[in-house]
Amino acid sequence: MEKGWMEIFLELTKIPHCSGETEALRNYLADFTRKHGYRVEIDGAGNVMAYGKKSALTLQSHYDMVCIGRAPRIETVIEKGWMRAVESSLGADNGMGVAMMLHLVRKGVNADFLFTNDEEIGLIGAGALELEIRTPCLLNLDSEELGKVYIGCAGGEDIHCRAEIRRVETPEKGGWYTLTAEAPGGHSGVNIAEAIPNAITELASVMVANSRMKIGTIEGGERINAIPRHAKASVWMPEGKEPLSRNPRVRIERCENPELPTVVEGRDVARALFGFAHGVRAWNRELDLPQSSVNLAEVSLKEKEVRIALSARSMANEDLERLVAQNVAGWEALGFECRTEGKYPAWEPEINAFGERVLEHYRKVDPEASYAAIHAGLECALFADRFPHLQIVSIGPTILDPHSDRERVDLESVEKVMNVVEAVIADLSSI
Template sequence: MEVKSVIEIFEELTKIPHCSGETHAMRRYLVDFAKGCGYEVATDAIGNVAAYHPKSRVTLQSHYDMVCIGAAPDIETVVDDGWMRAKGSSLGADNGMGVAMTLWLMRKGAPVDALFTNDEEIGLVGAGALELAIRTSCLLNLDSEELGKVYIGCAGGEDIHAAKPMAGRAVPEEGAWYRLVATAPGGHSGVNIADGIPNAITELCGAICANDGMEIASLAGGERINAIPRRAEALVWLPEGKEPKGCEALEVTEAEGAPGFVAEGRRVVQALFGFAHGVRAWNRELNLPQNSINLATVEMDTKACRIALSARSMANDELERLVAQTVAGWEACGFTCEREGKYPAWKPEVNAFGDTVLKAYKKVVPGASYAAIHAGLECALFAERFPELKIASIGPTILDPHSDRERVDLASVEKVMAVIEAVVADLSSI
């Protein structure tokens, strides 16, 4: 297997804009590619693409949208010591590498069905509204991100959007205006939530709270609801004679003033600082977070405040409680909350197909094992809708997805590709 060919296909994909919600060009590419390889092709209203082979026994599934951070969708790839990354942006290996591996097999005419789902990164939209048939009894999802793991379980999740009208208040006396900017590494709000990565919104609000008398004219932070915020900034005012303190970790510059500041600005900032972003409970059996919540984005000025949060749990009942508690807390602060994008947890369960995948994996990586992930996989929706479908998930090692530090281990791509080919060959006699 020439992994170079897979990488070449992936690099071709990086040149096609496919940020979540803006995937039309990639969809056309996938349809044309599949037809060019001789596969029967179907699409549905939500933008999913299926390619069928008459002798297929397994469906290879991946999503074709990506989380665009930084300069993306303008992506310039770089390879350093066996790792591929992008200059100043997310790479899109999540889940573009899964798409590329599938296309490489299709180029060879492999007896597989392919299902490319749309807008996974903004609430598993494509999988949730799937109108296309899954014709095989087995589905191999290619959206996992750790070599040597066969995933058979994942977290469920739901997003919360809180909003409240704001009012302005005139500046009462002489003072000075400053712009405060907090930066952090960023990361995936599920995979990286237990890694101790600072939340830029929390850091900024903590610094503001440390300054008595500091008022806020505007505050904004975060980029995507499924990414740990890597930047937050605020325009603030201090009475004459006071200077910002406790802001050593922030970028502080003098700024032009505003007509006034948010009347309840400090109260909202205190609530944001006090909100317990991160892991809420740990699953000792699976050795990963059981429950977590990401304080994802905030926008506040003298007209309105909008806050977005993303909750995850390995159990559906615990997810419901976590979301309900979060809604109750923000409603107590006068916010109106909306819930959206809910998807279920995928309860870990071993089946014959998973055993086949693990057997093939151990021939490539002897220490391969089953695992679960504290992130959403479309497998959960497929398992709920198609209870007889046998599902497993694998993928190459991808670090720090949903950030401009995203990178993929190219050697792991070759190994995972070998596993996929072995699985396809093993199922061909079924």
């Protein structure tokens, strides 16, 4: 019996493929596609291309995943037509795209298949692509909403700031406490407009509210492209005083003396974190989505330095440059040194003949299907910038709360997208 996309996806969940640790799945993809008669090439960035014989279309997905919670130990559960994982991210982003592509490989369809590496940590594979895209059209399968044909996405750049800190001996009369903040988490692009609490901000709010609190350590955030779920701090309070908090997201527990001096600039750091404008900075009314945003992603205050990581996004390249410059200027004014990395361009919305063809087939499956753009990074932006004559669109099933342990995928939507993809391949192969 032929193995469909569902069984293939479940098999993928058993192969570790966290970003930066993808070798096992890369080998699996190469072996799988060779076994089914495709010519396979792998480049220095870990991208895998399986070439068909007379392809008119390249299908593309990234094969790394954001590992949250228990991942890469993934235990799947299906409830009311949705698949999720137990206490971890699922990897439907973009594992469902990979599974659909492998399902088509098994069928021997007339297409090229590009599996890109390390998308989730800066679109690394797509940015360093050494393989030839020989077809005139590319269909990306990394979008996350049924009924949408994506023709544009945000560009992004990461900002890393650091500053030296001074420590002084803690007064003897007092006690140490651990502050622990918990928040839902989410994708720093897709979910940024949903007012999801940021665990770092929640933690900082308690430190700011306690004027006599001194700070020993702060750690928060999981990934540069994820809204922080966890943050923790070791703090000191004078004898007879206990930390006060009206924030239900922050837990306070007495702890042993960590034998760590407190930070002279600790309260300044806490105020900077609490006062930082995490979230949407500008709204695009035409597209009805964020124009620009910044995610306060990670903080680490320990030993003799503090490090802060931010993820900036914008739907326009000029706006992104200004947004990054403003944030760098703001943190430098507070005494930090800043550097930027991982920049990728915006994919500015454009309707082309290929997009019209995809939308036509999509409307046979979903009559309400329409064009859209997304406030998240897609590798399409890099392909469009490097291959200006390549016609690109992106589609995908409905995936909610990616980059979190609440990630889940609508299985019926996967089947519908699968039908659209097969119709597009058949159409282009007949030309």
